[in-house]
Amino acid sequence: MPRNAWPLTGWDSFTVLWNISFRGVACERIIFSGLRCERGDRLSFEDTNYFFGRAMDVMDVGGNIEDLLVTPNRSVSVKIPLEMDDGHIRVFEGYRVQHNNARGPFKGGLRFAAEVDLDEVQSLASLMTWKTALTQIPYGGAKGGVTVDVRELSKGELERLTRRFVNRIHEFIGPQTDIPAPDMNTNAQVMAWIMDQYSTLHGHNPAVVTGKPLDLYGAEGREAATGRGAVYVIEELLRDEGRDIKETSFAIQGLGNVGFFAARFLGALGAKIVGVSDVSGAVYDEGGLPVQEILSHVSGGGLLEGYTGGNAISNDELLTLPMDVLVPAAIGNVINESNMREIRASYIVEAANSPVTPKADEHLKEKGVIIVPDILANAGGVIVSYFEWVQNLQNFSWKEKQANTELHAKITEAYHEVRKLAKRRGLDLRTAAFVLAIGKVGKATVLRGIY
Numbered sequence: 001m002p003r004n005a006w007p008l009t010g011w012d013s014f015t016v017l018w019n020i021s022f023r024g025v026a027c028e029r030i031i032f033s034g035l036r037c038e039r040g041d042r043l044s045f046e047d048t049n050y051f052f053g054r055a056m057d058v059m060d061v062g063g064n065i066e067d068l069l070v071t072p073n074r075s076v077s078v079k080i081p082l083e084m085d086d087g088h089i090r091v092f093e094g095y096r097v098q099h100n101n102a103r104g105p106f107k108g109g110l111r112f113a114a115e116v117d118l119d120e121v122q123s124l125a126s127l128m129t130w131k132t133a134l135t136q137i138p139y140g141g142a143k144g145g146v147t148v149d150v151r152e153l154s155k156g157e158l159e160r161l162t163r164r165f166v167n168r169i170h171e172f173i174g175p176q177t178d179i180p181a182p183d184m185n186t187n188a189q190v191m192a193w194i195m196d197q198y199s200t201l202h203g204h205n206p207a208v209v210t211g212k213p214l215d216l217y218g219a220e221g222r223e224a225a226t227g228r229g230a231v232y233v234i235e236e237l238l239r240d241e242g243r244d245i246k247e248t249s250f251a252i253q254g255l256g257n258v259g260f261f262a263a264r265f266l267g268a269l270g271a272k273i274v275g276v277s278d279v280s281g282a283v284y285d286e287g288g289l290p291v292q293e294i295l296s297h298v299s300g301g302g303l304l305e306g307y308t309g310g311n312a313i314s315n316d317e318l319l320t321l322p323m324d325v326l327v328p329a330a331i332g333n334v335i336n337e338s339n340m341r342e343i344r345a346s347y348i349v350e351a352a353n354s355p356v357t358p359k360a361d362e363h364l365k366e367k368g369v370i371i372v373p374d375i376l377a378n379a380g381g382v383i384v385s386y387f388e389w390v391q392n393l394q395n396f397s398w399k400e401k402q403a404n405t406e407l408h409a410k411i412t413e414a415y416h417e418v419r420k421l422a423k424r425r426g427l428d429l430r431t432a433a434f435v436l437a438i439g440k441v442g443k444a445t446v447l448r449g450i451y
């Protein structure tokens with residue numbers, strides 16, 4: 001495999017893997033011959049490429065373009081040494097994968113989690129390429145991550161880790177190059193540290209990162225945007241399906257940034273939320289849970305644990321409850337081969353990234369379950385991140401109402417484009433979404449020219 005790598009020489013070095021050819025040619029062949037391997041409960045680039053491949057099967061695109069579109073442009077892998085509060089040194093792994101920038105600067109979140117590895121980050125970076133294309137915002141796709149259990153870090157350690165990570169990747173990011181944003185276990189404070197560290201190295205530059213605090217060039221509406229966007233999509237879906245939201249039951253997995261706001265907005269619309277969960281447990285009430293009470297219990301980063309209302313159930317049981325709409329808003333691969341036969345929801349709205357594995361997706365499709373894919377359902381975050389970037393570049397700020405109005409317009413337009421194509425071509429929504437996104441990235445690639 002042609003690959004230019006600088007070997008690690010102590011802590012100040014980094015390794016860059018230029019994926020000029022295709023890192024996973026062997027894997028890709030496996031995917032397209034239908035012999036995929038499963039990777040347990042971890043997100044994998046193969047899984048994203050499975051959905052990509054399924055869309056390519058219904059498109060008329062040459063094999064060369066296929067290779068080009070599936071391959072990340074660049075994967076950066078760094079070592080991040082950190083002096084812990086007690087004086088000992090730990091070295092963490094960090095990644096930034098830049099998947100495709102045919103349509104604009106790379107864009108994508110940064111997650112801090114124990115499961116993060118290069119393969120997962122590649123998978124998420126690729127999803128961002130399709131998400132930004134589908135929603136017609138002028139970006140490509142990227143993702144970053146650090147393999148760390150943030151619960152083991154003090155606030156000071158977290159800040160030093162973030163700043164050190166920026167020191168390692170700053171040459172690869174920038175307002176017109178690659179713009180990180182929050183994802184799992186990273187928040188507005190982490191984005192503020194990134195902005196500050198980048199500005200120390202390159203001069204004042206708020207547009208280098210989005211999802212910043214409101215008091216530091218953040219955008220009104222960004223915090224709630226992913227949950228809000230998912231609910232805008234749910235409203236359109238139910239309208240198309242001839243259903244009244246007040247007569248529709250929901251379960252939401254995860255009460256972090258995405259799940260919390262999805263629950264709040266669904267509750268405000270009068271939806272019957274029969275189950276919610278987070279990492280500490282789950283509760284159920286077939287008559288509907290008191291959502292605002294639960295949100296007050298977990299607000300400010302609290303856990304569901306200790307909440308005494310509803311009936312306590314396990315996290316796994318939440319997914320298989322009798323309900324109309326399941327909203328996975330926590331982690332990846334939660335609906336998989338082990339529980340797909342038990343799923344009773346008629347609709348799954350993927351507020352999290354990759355919550356449904358390819359095998360489960362095929363099974364549920366056969367069963368007639370309608371799945372709104374992640375690249376559409378959770379695109380609200382990156383759409384409002386785009387608005388934040390635009391405001392930063394213009395040294396201007398919008399009111400939240402404007403952000404919400406523009407978000408509604410963009411995400412519902414994408415939803416209807418997907419729905420229309422799915423109907424016209426007899427496709428599931430995920431395949432239709434990928435077909436549209438691949439078409440847009442493919443066109444931009446060809447127009448720019450390959451040299």
Ligand code: NAD
Pocket residue numbers: 182183184185186226253254255256257258259277278279280315329330331332351352353354378379381382
């Ligand atoms: P978060 O860290 O704020 O929240 C994650 C939530 O999931 C927490 O409530 C946690 O307790 C819960 N959780 C973890 N493991 C669980 C389990 N096994 N069972 C049930 N709940 C569990 O993360 P987030 O920002 O809300 O992101 C959630 C998902 O949405 C991720 O897949 C992320 O990539 C995706 N996403 C987030 C955004 C965003 O703007 N934050 C945008 C697009 C996609």
